[in-house]
Amino acid sequence: MYPFIFRTVFARMDAERAHHLVVPVIRLLGVRPFAAIVRAVTKPDPSLRTEALGLVFDSPFGVAAGFDKNVRMTAGLHALGFGHVEVGTVTAIAQDGNPKPRLFRLVADRALVNRMGFNNDGAAAVAARLVAARRRHPRAVIGVNIGKSRVVDVADATEDYLVSARLLAPLADYLVVNVSSPNTPGLRGLQAVETLRPLLSAVRAAAGTTPLLVKIAPDLPDDEVEAVSRLAVDLDLAGLIATNTTISRDGLVSDPARIEAAGVGGLSGAPLKGRSLEVLRIVRAAVPAEFCVIAAGGVETAADVRERLDAGATLVQGYSAFIYRGPLWARQINRGLAASR
Template sequence: MYPFLFRTVLTRMDPETAHHAAMLVIRGLGVRPLAPLVRRFTRPDPSLRTRALGLTFDSPFGVAAGFDKDVTGVAGLGALGFGHVEVGTLTAIPQDGNPRPRLFRLVRDRAVINRMGFNNRGAAAAAERLRTARRRATRPVVGVNIGKSRVVDVAEATADYVTSTRLLAPLADYLVVNVSSPNTPGLRGLQAVETLRPLLEAVRDAAGATPLLVKIAPDLADDEIEAVARLAVDVGLAGIVATNTTISRDALVTDAAVVADAGAGGMSGAPLKERSLAVLRIVRAVVPAEFCVVSAGGVETAADVRERLDAGANLVQGYTGFLYRGPLWARQINRGLAAGR
């Protein structure tokens, strides 16, 4: 049913408009009486319960940041079977993001290009919705992904991140510092070890007891990935999210003119699979066993998730696969994982 709907209806809609429509449905699934009914059909098998970051996840598979930017769909996503939802990216200062269109499908590659630009209503507004989400008796683990406000100069980035941290860390199950989106000018430069250390130390101190992770780009060289991983351990972080979207356009089957028309932005989906898996293995090789590694990028099937877990990931995240697989995606993956145990 969903493949037919995708081919005949959704592909004819602007991708961002389609996403907003989907979020309205997801929000509806998170309220009574629908949520308990949906949950009966999608609840992960108890064998999938996973301990990481000092937390218990109903499933190791969750939603990557970028899907629920403003903490509006947490309950619905949890009802659909995701073990965690990483909301955001959130910024201290509300911002509209980049001009539309800014989201593009590469259907033949099962990929997406986005240059959203951290569009969100700001950390203070998100904090109120997080308070509401935390009051629910049944909810997934909620991570919060924070980034730099566009109007803030890179030289003042640390103070900007700390502002978001103080607002959001007390309400987050875990916190992620995003320094790897390609859609905020100057942001990826913060991944350099000499600039990343003081930023992470300041956010760590502001986050208190909330587990803190850093999200890295797949486009870093292997030695840079190793350096960031070692830094994260040295600073006392709880983990790393690997990886964000890529600026690479290698080995695509989509017509080059279509790709060029989409323009700049980060690409997610199937083409990122091999590099994301390679980055996971690089990180896992240089961090201690107790250090949490969250793998994201190119994950679409239960076999993909199992491959990441076998390669050392504690948790796995997806986003683009939701577009191509539909609302029962988490259920499909959870059932596949449970069947393979």
């Protein structure tokens, strides 16, 4: 049913508009009595229970940052069977993001191109919603992904991140420093070890007991992936997320005119699978066994998630395939994982 709805309805719409249309539906699924009804159908098998970051996850499979930027859908996504929801990216200062259109589908590649530009309501507003979400749905695992405000100079990035960390870390199950989005000018330059070390050190101190992770780009050379991985361990971070979106357009099969029309931005979805898996293996080889590594990028099926877990991922996240596979995607993943055990 969903593939037909996607082809005849959503695929004909602007991608961002389609996303906004499903937000109220997912929010409704998180409200009683709908949440209990949906959860009865989607609840992960007990065998998928995973312990990481000092937390208990119903499933190792969760939603990557970007889908729920402002803590609007956490309860509904939990009801749909996701083991955790990473919200954001959140910035200290509320911002509208880049001009529209800024989200594009490459259907032939099962991919998305986005240049959203961290559109979000700001750390203070998100903090207030997290308080409410915790009160209403205490069992949902919610991570918070933070980034640099666009109006803040890169030289002042640390103080900007600290504003968000101080507001959000006490309310988050875990906190992620995003230095790898291609859609904020100068941001990826912060991945260089010499600039990343003081930033992560400062945010680590501000996060207190909340587990802190860093999210890296798939476009980093292998030696830099290793260097950032070693840095994360050296700074006593709780983990690392591999990976964010890519600026590469290699290997795409979509019409070149469509790719050109989509323009610049981060590519996510199936084409990212190979490189994100490579980066995962590099990271895992560079960090201790107990270090949490969250794999993201190109995950579509239970077999993809199993491959990431077998390659050393502690947890796995997805986003783009949700658009193509529909609301029962997490249930499909979880059932496939349980059957493969």
